[in-house]
Amino acid sequence: MEKVWDSGRRMSRSIGRGMGVETWGVDEAFLQGGGGGGSRRGSRGRADDDEEALRWAAIERLPTYSRMRTSILQAEAAAAAAASPTDGAAEGKQQYKEVDVRKLAVGERQEFIERVFRVAEEDNQRFLRKLRDRIDRVGIELPTVEVRFERLTVQARCHVGSRALPTLLNAARNIAEGALGLLGVRLGRQATLTILKDISGAVRPSRMTLLLGPPSSGKTTLLLALAGKLDPSLARGGEVAYNGFPLDEFVPQKTAAYISQTDVHVGEMTVKETLDFSARCQGVGTKYDLLTELARREKEAGIRPEPEVDLFMKATSMEGVESSLQTDYTLRILGLDICADTIVGDQMQRGISGGQKKRVTTER
Template sequence: METLSRSLSKSLGEFLTSSSNHFSRRSGSIDDHDEEALKWAALEKLSTFTRLRTTIIQPHDLVDVTKLGVDDRQKFIDSIFKVTEEDNEKFLKKLRKRIDRVGIKLPTVEVRFEKLTIEADCHIGKRALPTLPNVALNIAGRGLSLFGFNFAKTTKLTILRDASGIIKPSRMTLLLGPPSSGKTTLLLALAGKLDPSLKVTGRVTYNGYGLGEIIPQKTSAYISQNDVHIGVMTVQETLDFSARCQGIGTRYDLLSELVRREKDAGILPEPEVDLFMKSIAAENVKSSLITDYTLKILGLDICKDTVVGDEMIRGISGGQKKRVTTGEMIVGPTKTLFMDEISTGLDSSTTYQIVKCLKEMVRFTDATVLMSLLQPAPETFELFDDIILLSEGQIVYQGPRDHILSFFETCGFKCPERKGTADFLQEVYI
């Protein structure tokens, strides 16, 4: 830290000496704008490694983002995100504007699935005692009887049948369907996390590459409907641990190219955007600003120091656990998310707030999101761009949300007035 401070002071001193005539005024003083320009100029004289870890905090102080304390990060979050929904959108706009200004195009992922059929072996009939002969007969799949006991017969159960579709980037896609319609199986298949015992035919591709050609776990994340956590860890510790395990991905490469182009073009970034981007791109940080940001947008900042809890330890509520499960994945660099029933245990207003924040993330970072919800509220339903409707393992509809009512009207199903679209669809596919 002392070496960094000496380097910063030396660079700033050299620049002030060489530029004193240009920035001098009749009174001999330097105003705030000139002082900030001098700080940015001193910052550009640092080595690339140091420059990507150093930024300016008002009033014009050069700091190492890896040395920010808990109070510093919290002060930053509180100053930027006073009203979470409104300020999050404004901040993401600034972040995207900075990237677009130098002509950088963010990478996107388009997920396609073609003629996807998934089958499982299902045992029907009465169970027998777990003896060696019974196991052998079960494997053989015969409905035989021995010593008065009936043995289960094995049959094929089709979970998904000839499912085809596209999950587009920069768009929110909602997956609807009744229980046991195959929603979870489809999400797991697209994320590359299916049980190996299942029989799968068809093809899933990411930007044209099959799951066997890439490592989907490095590109996508599956958010389960089951909350599995370490009960003795606090909410913040859980998200910090998840962030360290997932790493920073391509954030550092993006920041490096962004800073290089800005320097060549003579562009000065906004200090708060620069601080955020450099902080989330820093490696080997015990607690990152991305954790504080995620806690804020998910409404978990009020319980960040509370243990998650389990069956033996009292902790946060069930709805807060569901948000922790979501937060564990979005703190990472992955921008392809398959989210399974994230609204369980949440009230409609909280669900709306979380989905709205995710929509802004999708819009401004070109992410790819497929989310299943059982029966979303009308205002939440309106946030989605595309709809996939599943029924008994088959896709009934896939396309823009705006066209779904006209599609079913041509099929003879007209939505009554004053009835929510999601409720109407629930009745149709049941």
């Protein structure tokens, strides 16, 4: 286990040493228009930039432990504009305040999600690109995983014919034969069924792999074998490797997840409670280590990140948070925000629909 842990840590810290020398530039945008309206908007934009710069300067002076938990929450002063509709100075004005990402209120999280992800699909793709650009800007290389399988063979010993039927007599005979089998006595005859035979291939990183095949062709068995969740009663041959490490030297559960076709949930819990509980069980992994290295390089290079990106990365890297921004983000992207407070349900009590339940299962 020590060897597996050390290798995992080396992978999570496979960070390149090349660092860009880009500096943060603030473009002063002046709207060309008649009268003094463009000048007022330009002055308001400069004032917003100055306020944001002052907030960032205050955060940079904090100790590292506090700086990793403090970010800037940006919001439009819509209330001020509504209170005085004739006052053009309040319209579109940005408000910035320092917040502890571990103590974000429900209203603050909801306002952030509504503002950043107005159109879930389009805004999510744009936001993910910003996250990737921030990491690439300072030369950090994220670890990747490649899964290779060579001459993979899976076989099962099973009864055939009427002996395989799920009857009470056959069940009793199976129990008796199992007990005698522990003593080395074999009474029943079983056939060998080959599920997979000499399968080879690779699942490359940063790509989507589509697995197609007719029913009972072994698709589920192949996925279970790659995820390290194959039934122990099955005989397996060949090799499955993660980045060159076989399964006995790697922990695939930290990297791969197999989503079963069966939805298994606690019916009394709501959708939001289910995702919050799952997030706390899974933890944040190496996100905090990545964020610490990212903040250090940005400080050395004089780079100031966007407030939304910084707030999101910090809020989703904190452990022990009962209800995190990650859950609100997941609910919005998967379209589950409309049923966040609805119980999942089961055979005895009505809950969310089948499609919604499948999305909850996938995220878990």
